[in-house]
Amino acid sequence: MSEFGRLVLIFALGLAIYNLIAAAGGGRRLSAPLLASARNGLLGVAVLMTGALATLLLALLTHDFSIRYVAENSSLEMPRIFIFTALWGGQAGSLLFWAWMLSVLGALAVWLHFQAEVRLIPWVMAVISGVQVFFLLVLNFLTNPFEKLPVVLPNGRGLNPLLQDPGMLFHPPLLLSGYVSWSIPFAFAMAALITGRLDREWLPVTRAWAMLAWLIQGAGLIVGGWWAYHVLGWGGYWGWDPVENVALLPWLVGTAFIHSLMVQERRGMLKLWNFGLIIAAFNLSIFGTFIVRSGVLTSVHSFAQSSVGPAFFTFLGISVVASVALVLYRLPVLRAQGDFESLLSREAAFLLNNLLLVGIAFATLWGTVFPLLSEAVRGEKLTVGPPFYNQVNGPLLLALVLLMGVGPLLGWRKTGLRVLLRDLLGPALFGLVVIAGLYAAGIRLAEALLGFWAVAFVAGTVFLEFYRAVRIRRRAMAEGVLTALLRVIGRNRRRYGGYIVHLGILILAVGVIGSNFFKLEREFTVRPGETFSLGRYTLRFEQVGEWTDPGVRNVGAAITLLEPFERELLPYRKFYRNWEQTPASHIEIVTVVPWLEDLYVFLTGWSADGSATVHVFVNPLVPFVWLGAAVALFGGVVAAWPARQARFAPAAVPARGVVAGGD
Structure with a gap:
């Protein structure tokens, strides 16, 4: 399977390079055969990448420990359901999933819009192919998921225990798909800049794909918060962790883009601003991938330092420079068609909305990269914690919420x-x-x-x-x-x-x-039979127990909730083979409906004398x-959801004379 997977990735790289050349050449020469070839090539890349992903999944399911990735991210004892989690649980696998999703979304975009967007589609294909080429270069030469080991191991190391959770079946693929999805509206924006088609032609399709990216990444963020709340044991769902922050950045900027797009549609304003936002959303998604993959910032979500970091940083630089150069080239024709007539207008409210969202994004970005900047300038890495984000972003978020109430009551032009x-x-x-x-x-x-x-x-x-x-x-x-x-x-x-x-x-x-x-929280060290209370809750510690599952040693604390009702609780720690220093946790979370709050009980430690230390939180309104x-x-x-008349249908290849490019 290793040889087959490597061969598929090589073919996919070659085809992506061809697609880039054919799409760009077809766009310049207005050549229908070249464009049809590029379209079919994009579909071919999607087929090849689907084959590569299926091959890696099959290797995981059959425990092919001759492949390094399989040996490092799975084991014979792992429950089969978490084999799917292992598919994106390691660096090479997650990048393969990134590239696969890009190939699928790229093929879908081209299939849907090949005739409907004939002026833009050549360069859309070229941009998508260019991004594909980068990821396939990384997969082929820097972190190949099909790399063979010199000897076949009898068993694998197993997946990181923190990832052996049902939330990981959804959080990483949703978040990765959200990152990838910004590539499609970015490609349409770049195509509009390349061709000079800067009127409203590119807006509807770009909005549709931006909404899809916004939805997918939003779902990924919230599932990630749910996973953190149920697995990490610190009683919260958002900790302003660097990887959380970089995942939030494109979503914030994308939210601003979706709002400001309405101003351009209605008034012909904010053209330059909108191009800047969609360029920022895509490049922030690449930046987020760089932060996670490079290991330059410490996070429970990030991978160890690796060789892919410089490659991502280089690609990010090329993307930013090329995007900005295109905007500067088209700057003379990016003037707004209208002016703000009053501060009491819907367009002014949308602009303020954008400034607040971008302000929150900038503050979050600054807090995220500040440790790197401080280390580069002073030789000392200074950390930025939640208090900074709460103090800076808190007032901005409050203003944003208030604006949500005022904006809908404002009319266009003047109120x-x-x-x-x-x-x-x-x-x-x-x-x-x-x-x-x-x-x-x-x-x-x-x-x-x-x-x-x-x-x-x-x-x-x-x-x-x-x-x-x-x-x-x-x-x-x-x-x-x-x-x-x-x-x-x-x-x-x-x-x-x-x-x-x-x-x-x-x-x-x-x-x-x-x-x-x-929120209430307190740590208790208790002996068997002792009771302890927090808020309206009274609990009794019974005993510490130990039991084993295949490949896992479990240590738990039997606790009885006495007030306001009785329930047996069993928070415990899970020690996996080969991962004894990284135990996972089962946290007892009781949602109390009348008060709409969570009782959250986490086992911190235990002693030979039978005592246990538990951290208890009362989290109001978390549901x-x-x-x-x-x-x-x-x-x-x-x-x-598209209006009936706005739905797209696949169509035939446009004739040579129909395809337009240039200014």
């Missing part, structure tokens, strides 16, 4: 101040009623009350928008409330899908506020984080 204040009065009063109730319930923390007021205020404006639309439709069509609501959403999915996303963000914000400002994320992703699907 009267009196009209705006009238519309804001009801939601603002609703927010005051909410925090008055919270204050009466005993909540006194000013920062939390301000956050809850902002959430209630924005929720009021969103519900006001839905109420107005439903009321108008009911009057016109004599429909029921639910029917009218569904028809309103269906008739304008982009707008009301966006509002559903905003509602999801608000629900998520409730969880963030509750879990950050009202709102997962619920809000699900609502936001659902809203994103609604907003991204």
Whole structure:
């Protein structure tokens, strides 16, 4: 299998190089045969990469320990379900998955848009092929997943215990696919710059692919938070870890792009800005891949230092320079067609939204790379922790949430101040009623009350928008409330899908506020039979026990939850063969519905005398984080779902005279 896999990767590299030359040549010469050849070649690369990925999976499933990657990332004792996790659990495998997903998305994009976007598609194919060439060079010459060992081992080392978790079946492929997905809108943007087709032609297709990337990467981020919460044992779901940060960066910039695109569609403004955003989103995805693969920053998510880091850094530099050069070349024709007429306008709100999102992204990027900069300048690596991000990004996020409430009430071009204040009065009063109730319930923390007021205020404006639309439709069509609501959403999915996303963000914000400002935690060292309490919860430690599973030694603490109800708990640590210094954890998380909070119990250690040390957290409102994320992703699907007339169909090769290029 090793020889077959290596041969497939070599063929894929050769075909990708040919596709790059054929697509660029076809675009310059307006040659239909060359373009058809490049299109078929892209489909061929997808087939070859699917074969390569299937070969590696088969090698893992059959325990072919003659292949280094299989020996280093799997073992005979591993549950079969985690064999799939091993496919992307190591560096070479994850890069193979990256390249495979790029080949599939690239082939799909070309198949869907080959005739519909005849002016852009030659250069779209060229850009996609160029990115493919880089990844295939890395896979063939720097970190080949099919590298053979000098001898066949009887068993493998096994996968990192932290990755032997159901969350790893979804988190890495979603996040990697999110990174990859930004390549497609980037390719269309580059094609528009190369051809000079800078009007609105490139916007609809680019938005569609940007929405897909936004959804996939958003899902990857939230599943990653869920995995961290359930596996790492520190009681949180987001720790501003360097790898978390670099995964967030393209998503933030992509969010800004999706919003500002509407201004260009409606007013012909922000052309240059939009090109800058989509270029940044793609290059930040490459930067994120570089950070994870190079090992230059310490993280629970990153790989050890390897030879691929310089290659990624070089590719990132080439990509940035080439992109900026194209923008500068087209700068004279990237002028806006309109001007801002008032600060009280929807386009001004979108611009402020973009500035806040980019500000959050920049602060996050600065905090992430600061240790590298400090080491380069002072010879000492200074770390940047969560307090920096919370203090800098916290106010920006609050402003962003408030803007979500004001923006929908603004009209294009100009809105009267009196009209705006009238519309804001009801939601603002609703927010005051909410925090008055919270204050009466005993909540006194000013920062939390301000956050809850902002959430209630924005929720009021969103519900006001839905109420107005439903009321108008009911009057016109004599429909029921639910029917009218569904028809309103269906008739304008982009707008009301966006509002559903905003509602999801608000629900998520409730969880963030509750879990950050009202979390309780304490570490207890207890002997058998002793009780301990935190908040409203009383627990009793029973005993420490040990048992074995194939390839795993488990040590757990039997604990009984006594109040407010009885339940048996068993947090334990898992020591895998060959990974004794990196134990995994089973954490007991009890979601208490009446108070919508989590009781979180983590076994820290134990002693020969039978005592145990447990870390207990009470995390209020954390379930709102997962619920809000699900609502936001659902809203994103609604907003991204294409209108019937906008769906694309595969088509025949365009005739020579139809293909356009140049200015």
